[in-house]
Amino acid sequence: MSFIGLNGEIERIDESRKSLKETLTGEKGEILKINKSLDYLGKREVIDKYKLEYRKKISEDGLIHSKEKAFEFAEPITNRLIIHKCHKYDHKTETCRNYYEKYCLKYFIASVNATLPWSPLSVNFSVSHEHNNSETDSRESSTTYDVEDHVRSIIKITSISPTVKFKQAVEKALESSDSFSELKKITEKFGEYVILEMKLGGKAINIKRSSTIAQQKTNVKSSNVEVKLNTNNIVGGEFSSSYVHGVNGSCSLQEALTHFKIFGGNKNKYKKDDLNEWEDSLSDSSKWEIISFDKIEPIFSILDE
Secondary structure (H helix, E strand, O other): OEEEEOOEEOOHHHHOOOOHHHHHHOOOOOOOEEEOOOOOOOHHHHHHHOOOOEEEEEEOOEEEEEEEEOEEOOOOOOOOEEEEEEEEEEEEEEEEEEEEEEEEEEEEEEEEEEEOOOOOEEEEEEEEEEEEEEEEEEEEEEEEEEEEEEEEEEEEEOOOEEOHHHHHHHHHHHHOOOHHHHHHHHHHHHOOEEEEEEEEEEEEEEEEEEEEEEEEEEEEEEEEEEEEEEEOOOEEEEEEEEEEEEEEEEEEEEEEEEEEEEEOOOHHHOEOOEOHHHHHHHHOHHHOEEEEEEEEEEHHHHOOO
């Protein structure tokens, strides 16, 4: 925060030589302009903007704020909330993979044997048939998250007090015959978790989803015929034949989809191949968002013993 006079911004060294009244009013008693730095965050501003006195609960949309205020900052706030300015960059990549395979096998074997021992012509006749039909379906998918964190401030809560309303609700629940159900209702109303440390700034997430579908089929048919002839076990003959036919086939399909999620900064200035303009927009603290929860505690752990 700085003071702007008729001749421009008042330097820090000049501020220290004047009283607050002189700094605010100038030589002729006029009210001077107070200029707030873009990256400056006031403690009450942080508490209200990011709802630090409200707790979090898990929903299908992620963490959301509770409807009722569960905690409050006792005055003075100075030693209860620490705002640390920083300029950090963190990049990480993580891939999740899933694989599914279905294998189906159909196998058929048939054989016939015939012998005529009472005939002058002894005949031994055999036929076998085999049919092998297999099919394999496989599906593989992967999701890769490429995450870039641009940290501009770290918020730490060192001391926070439960509201009277929250304490009374807990005391009443503990005196109930069904304390578990009553405490569950409290978490639905006041939230489940308290965030004691978080990072502010901007986050860019590149999400790439890819999938591969493959199918392979094998169809094999084979048959065998064998005939043996004997006449009074003196003259004989033998005949046999076999047949094999196979068909193999396979096909595959691949697809990929990429999209982005942006938190904080001026989203209109985000470009996939050039983050400079979007990153520059993070110099304005009004565009910072919560990009990381680093210390989370159950809501009841903050209560007095």
